[in-house]
Amino acid sequence: GESVGLHLPTLSVQEGDNSIINCAYSNSASDYFIWYKQESGKGPQFIIDIRSNMDKRQGQRVTVLLNKTVKHLSLQIAATQPGDSAVYFCAENTGTASKLTFGTGTRLQVTL
Amino acid sequence: EAGVVQSPRYKIIEKKQPVAFWCNPISGHNTLYWYLQNLGQGPELLIRYENEEAVDDSQLPKDRFSAERLKGVDSTLKIQPAELGDSAVYLCASSLPGRREQFFGPGTRLTVL
Numbered sequence: 001g002e003s004v005g006l007h008l009p010t011l012s013v014q015e016g017d018n019s020i021i022n023c024a025y026s027n028s029a030s031d032y033f034i035w036y037k038q039e040s041g042k043g044p045q046f047i048i049d050i051r052s053n054m055d056k057r058q059g060q061r062v063t064v065l066l067n068k069t070v071k072h073l074s075l076q077i078a079a080t081q082p083g084d085s086a087v088y089f090c091a092e093n094t095g096t097a098s099k100l101t102f103g104t105g106t107r108l109q110v111t112l
Numbered sequence: 113e114a115g116v117v118q119s120p121r122y123k124i125i126e127k128k129q130p131v132a133f134w135c136n137p138i139s140g141h142n143t144l145y146w147y148l149q150n151l152g153q154g155p156e157l158l159i160r161y162e163n164e165e166a167v168d169d170s171q172l173p174k175d176r177f178s179a180e181r182l183k184g185v186d187s188t189l190k191i192q193p194a195e196l197g198d199s200a201v202y203l204c205a206s207s208l209p210g211r212r213e214q215f216f217g218p219g220t221r222l223t224v225l
Contacts, residue, residue, distance in 0.1 A: 032212050043116070043203055043216035044155065089154050093212055099145070099168065100214060102154025 012109045019077040021106045023090035026071060030092035035064060035075045039086045085110045116217030118204050124223045130192035133220045137206030144181060145214060146189050147203040155203050161187065199224045
């Protein structure tokens, strides 16, 4: 079936460096994507979203890139901080108010 | 503005016992979702409500799971009887009418012994 997946299960970066978390999706009909951050014992926290009519979207310290040709999504975190340590999920959606399909997550570890 | 509220945060029960989870969505969010999250995995949708109507319950195991949202605001998810494999985190999320961003609550961690 259609699925969303992540290339790397764990990513370790030094404080101050930039982080790049990747995600591959397989449903070509998906037209909306979200990145969530989930800290231990908490629910997923919305970070940034992007619609399929865009290639790039920037937020505060975060940038999401969408490559529809290869069905690839990435989250870039600038100047990674210890507070960024968490599991990051990408999720795809194919219709307003419909379900999100999540990948398995990438754990980001920030070392001092 | 308060976020999605869920209770209890933790629940430990023995197998074959019933259990219920409660969710109060963000004010004004008419769409409510219940997700199941197993350890190390992303959330999976169980049921979606538009106001009081369950519009997508295709992933809900109806032999033991039930849900309700009688007045179109808060919602209850029930499992009866619980099985060992039901141990997971049960997440509630909500969204505004016509919007795709879903906001999640802290979840209820269920342990079935």
